[in-house]
Amino acid sequence: MNQIQRKNPFWSLAGPLIAYFGIQLAVQTVVQAVIQAPYLAEAYIDSFVNSGAANFQEAMEAYLTAAGPAIEQVVKYQVEISGAAALCTIPLTAALFAKDRRQEKSLGIVPAEKVPAGKYWSVILFGVILSVGVTCLSSMVQAALYDEQYQETAEIMYSASFPVQLLVMGAVIPLAEELMFRGVMFRRYRETRGFWSSALWSSLFFALTHTNNIQVAYAFFLGLALCYLYERFGSFKAPAALHISANAASLVFTETGVFGWLGKEPIRMAAAVIISAFFCSSLFVLMQRMTVREKGETHGKNSDSNNMFR
Numbered sequence: 001m002n003q004i005q006r007k008n009p010f011w012s013l014a015g016p017l018i019a020y021f022g023i024q025l026a027v028q029t030v031v032q033a034v035i036q037a038p039y040l041a042e043a044y045i046d047s048f049v050n051s052g053a054a055n056f057q058e059a060m061e062a063y064l065t066a067a068g069p070a071i072e073q074v075v076k077y078q079v080e081i082s083g084a085a086a087l088c089t090i091p092l093t094a095a096l097f098a099k100d101r102r103q104e105k106s107l108g109i110v111p112a113e114k115v116p117a118g119k120y121w122s123v124i125l126f127g128v129i130l131s132v133g134v135t136c137l138s139s140m141v142q143a144a145l146y147d148e149q150y151q152e153t154a155e156i157m158y159s160a161s162f163p164v165q166l167l168v169m170g171a172v173i174p175l176a177e178e179l180m181f182r183g184v185m186f187r188r189y190r191e192t193r194g195f196w197s198s199a200l201w202s203s204l205f206f207a208l209t210h211t212n213n214i215q216v217a218y219a220f221f222l223g224l225a226l227c228y229l230y231e232r233f234g235s236f237k238a239p240a241a242l243h244i245s246a247n248a249a250s251l252v253f254t255e256t257g258v259f260g261w262l263g264k265e266p267i268r269m270a271a272a273v274i275i276s277a278f279f280c281s282s283l284f285v286l287m288q289r290m291t292v293r294e295k296g297e298t299h300g301k302n303s304d305s306n307n308m309f310r
Helices: 009-049 056-066 068-076 078-106 117-144 148-157 162-190 195-207 213-233 237-255 258-263 266-299
Strands: none
Touching: 009 068, 009 078, 009 162, 068 078, 078 148, 078 162, 117 148, 117 213, 117 237, 117 258, 117 266, 148 213, 162 195, 162 213, 162 237, 195 213, 213 237, 213 266, 237 258, 258 266
């Protein structure tokens, strides 16, 4: 814990969260309006000016029918719209993140010891392997318990071109989410709370930003893992690297047909889940030992300066 006493603890957490969602909502609304405007204008002219409808009800029905292409365009560019919304939140969360670090420095709070960048290969590899296991497990759950929202979300996600998918879902959205839910929320919770309380609350809010049951469950447990990495590696770069590598790997494996091949046989998916769990567990143990050793080399084995259970 950093022991920073803020004047209004509630708004120090609620304020950034409200602003984050408010920016996203505003950007999505504006971009959708810009995309729909030409189609809606044409639909209005055709339905109310040139249609010769007998009454207002007929004209409105014709308008709603003609407005269909506008809705289709919004769905078609949903990935790009989500990317623009996420990108616009980054200046706010990055500024809050930098402000918090300056405040810690001004109060004389010693920053956590950071694991060298050369050790991050384990985080990236963990993310790549995790993407295989989670995707296969999600497909198996989807097959057993059909979730229409999950299916619709998947169809929208993969409707954009691969470069756009990679840029938006593989980089922009993960970075925006990490700045908000780990860089700001988790770190601010951690100022006065223990690790588990901070991780649980920030992961819960992170999970609730997702739109279906499968993604909510996955996001919650992923959030806990991301908080743990932040704590152990002492740097925001660790959870960001894991989140980006997991998302990007999932997109690449989908584009190259790896998941399609695994999905043809249930036994392949089951084997992929088991093997991924084994390697992820091994990497987790390796990262645990690695971060403990790094901190021990600097502070001594009995140091508790980064005790995550305080």
